[in-house]
Amino acid sequence: MHVLIINGSPRVKQFSNTDKILTKFTEGLSENGTTYEQFEISDKKQWEDIRRAYYANDNILIALPLYVECIPGLLMEFLETLSPKNDGTKIAYILQSGFAEGIQLRCGEAYLKILTKNLGCEYAGTLVKGDNFSIRFFEGNMRDKVTGPYTEMGREYAAKAGFESDKCRAFTGYEIFPAHMRLMLRIVFRTIGRVMFTRISRGWGCTKPLDHRPYQ
Numbered sequence: 540m541h542v543l544i545i546n547g548s549p550r551v552k553q554f555s556n557t558d559k560i561l562t563k564f565t566e567g568l569s570e571n572g573t574t575y576e577q578f579e580i581s582d583k584k585q586w587e588d589i590r591r592a593y594y595a596n597d598n599i600l601i602a603l604p605l606y607v608e609c610i611p612g613l614l615m616e617f618l619e620t621l622s623p624k625n626d627g628t629k630i631a632y633i634l635q636s637g638f639a640e641g642i643q644l645r646c647g648e649a650y651l652k653i654l655t656k657n658l659g660c661e662y663a664g665t666l667v668k669g670d671n672f673s674i675r676f677f678e679g680n681m682r683d684k685v686t687g688p689y690t691e692m693g694r695e696y697a698a699k700a701g702f703e704s705d706k707c708r709a710f711t712g713y714e715i716f717p718a719h720m721r722l723m724l725r726i727v728f729r730t731i732g733r734v735m736f737t738r739i740s741r742g743w744g745c746t747k748p749l750d751h752r753p754y755q
């Protein structure tokens with residue numbers, strides 16, 4: 540099997556969490572001879588090649604981050620340039636996000652089913668997973684802890700040509716956090732989280748407090 544992979548993030552490859560996820564995912568995907576080619580939506584110079592590859596390939600995987608509860612605008616702009624295929628092409632998706640609960644990605648997932656139909660293709664499932672904010676901030680083992688599990692999902696995709704298995708559904712984790720976890724997270728975000736985010740923002744050149752309201 541050969542797979543066309545499209546990273547739908549508007550972030551350049553170097554800073555894209557989706558790209559780090561795909562690095563691990565493709566390790567598992569290619570273990571048993573499955574081949575792939577990967578393109579980046581963030582690089583408009585690639586769009587013509589992506590379009591050509593979309594019409595030439597039967598197995599397509601679009602990996603995308605959730606941006607404002609939805610599909611990123613730049614990816615949408617690209618998708619609107621495609622014509623429906625009606626030739627048995629399968630499209631699967633990796634839908635990943637910052638916030639951790641599966642429930643907040645379900646609206647995006649429902650849209651991806653509609654999108655597949657509009658493109659005249661067969662829906663091959665969506666791998667739904669949140670809790671990926673930290674990928675960009677971490678290096679080495681810490682990053683691998685978040686991205687490593689995607690290698691197994693790569694194997695699963697290669698074996699099933701999609702994400703419709705129970706294993707992939709279970710990969711989402713909590714649909715909604717239980718009450719005690721929500722309470723704990725609230726405390727963590729108001730204490731350690733606040734200190735961490737302040738430190739990160741200073742590293743990026745931010746000079747004002749995180750709750751600064753210049754227009755108030």
Ligand SMILES: Cc1cc2nc3c(=O)[nH]c(=O)nc-3n(C[C@H](O)[C@H](O)[C@H](O)COP(=O)(O)O)c2cc1C
Nearest residue numbers: 548550555556557604605606607608636637638671
């Ligand atoms: C403008 C913007 C909007 C975002 N909106 C959401 C959101 O609605 N829900 C969420 O869980 N994460 C949201 N995120 C977090 C991203 O989905 C998350 O960090 C993802 O891993 C980014 O992947 P990328 O670096 O490949 O773009 C948003 C990030 C940005 C920059």
